[in-house]
Amino acid sequence: MSADVQIVADALTKRFGSFVAVDRVSFTIDAGEVMGFVGPNGAGKSTIIRMLCGLLRPSGGRAVVAGIDVARDPEAVRQRIGYMSQKFSLYGDLTVAENLRFFAGIYRVPRSVRVDRIAFAVEMAGLKGREDALVNVLAGGWKQRLALGCAILHRPPILFLDEPTSGVDPRSRRRFWNLIHAMAGQGVTVLVSTHYMDEAEYCNRIALIDAGRLVALGPPGALKETALGGLLVLIDGDPLGPALAALARLPNVVDAAPFGNSIHAVLTPGTDEDDVRAALDGAGVIVRRVTPIQPSLEDVFVRLVSRNRTGVAA
Numbered sequence: 001m002s003a004d005v006q007i008v009a010d011a012l013t014k015r016f017g018s019f020v021a022v023d024r025v026s027f028t029i030d031a032g033e034v035m036g037f038v039g040p041n042g043a044g045k046s047t048i049i050r051m052l053c054g055l056l057r058p059s060g061g062r063a064v065v066a067g068i069d070v071a072r073d074p075e076a077v078r079q080r081i082g083y084m085s086q087k088f089s090l091y092g093d094l095t096v097a098e099n100l101r102f103f104a105g106i107y108r109v110p111r112s113v114r115v116d117r118i119a120f121a122v123e124m125a126g127l128k129g130r131e132d133a134l135v136n137v138l139a140g141g142w143k144q145r146l147a148l149g150c151a152i153l154h155r156p157p158i159l160f161l162d163e164p165t166s167g168v169d170p171r172s173r174r175r176f177w178n179l180i181h182a183m184a185g186q187g188v189t190v191l192v193s194t195h196y197m198d199e200a201e202y203c204n205r206i207a208l209i210d211a212g213r214l215v216a217l218g219p220p221g222a223l224k225e226t227a228l229g230g231l232l233v234l235i236d237g238d239p240l241g242p243a244l245a246a247l248a249r250l251p252n253v254v255d256a257a258p259f260g261n262s263i264h265a266v267l268t269p270g271t272d273e274d275d276v277r278a279a280l281d282g283a284g285v286i287v288r289r290v291t292p293i294q295p296s297l298e299d300v301f302v303r304l305v306s307r308n309r310t311g312v313a314a
Helices: 045-052 074-078 096-106 111-125 140-151 170-185 220-226 240-248 273-282 297-310
Strands: 005-016 019-030 034-038 060-065 081-084 158-162 189-194 205-210 213-218 231-238 253-259 262-267 286-292
Touching (some): 005 045, 005 189, 019 045, 019 060, 019 189, 034 045, 034 170, 045 158, 081 140, 096 140, 111 140, 140 170, 158 170, 170 189, 205 220, 205 297, 213 220, 231 240, 231 273, 240 253, 240 273, 253 297, 262 273, 273 286
Parallel strands (some): 034 189, 034 205, 081 158, 158 189
Antiparallel strands (some): 005 019, 005 060, 205 213, 231 262, 231 286, 253 262
């Protein structure tokens, strides 16, 4: 294993009785890389993160974090990572300063640097002057930045962030991601789960998880270029229902889905756009335009999830 590789998942599997929550997932993450986990609720993202953190024992496969086999020494792993759980993890009836002092003790931050580390966390969270405020009264963005500050008090080389910006306003989310990239620039490895497609664009690579499976892995740009397997077109016409039905009957239409008041359709390579227009005209659809467009991550997500659930080979 390369010295740059900080996280390894090798055929990682988790079963709860007969239910397979994670199905032989494999990937690696290098030092200083920001890897995004993207997928619907219940896809298995949190379960994978909890196995990598040593909080859940895998049913099969292997997890290695910071060069340590997680199953053999989960406590050693936990001393080398920072973890923000999906649910807010701070104590609402304690103040900002009290939470920071508590987590500094839990993480065994040396007393000689504790004051400086806490001051840094307060500054990073934008809470200077609010150290005595109860956490319960803080806005969501402040709470999440404070939780991140608590998670990095011991300066871990690896961070696991499980949907850290869920329910946070867009401005606060952007500031949070600026902090993530600042830490990655200092060599910290970050695995972050999200269901926001715009956030996935901030990651160096994306792992798309659906129904416990890894269905795509790569940089956002590469996935948008290659994952659809055809030409993406925007179809602007009325009404949408008959348009979707007509597209479903065409053998050279791989997939079609409504996007606002229009349709995004994936056509097989070499398909003549005029054939699509003619089929829609025949179905009584008023077609204003059929034009190629650049796919978004949402297009990739919809297509690959559909492909995974119908069992079509990628």
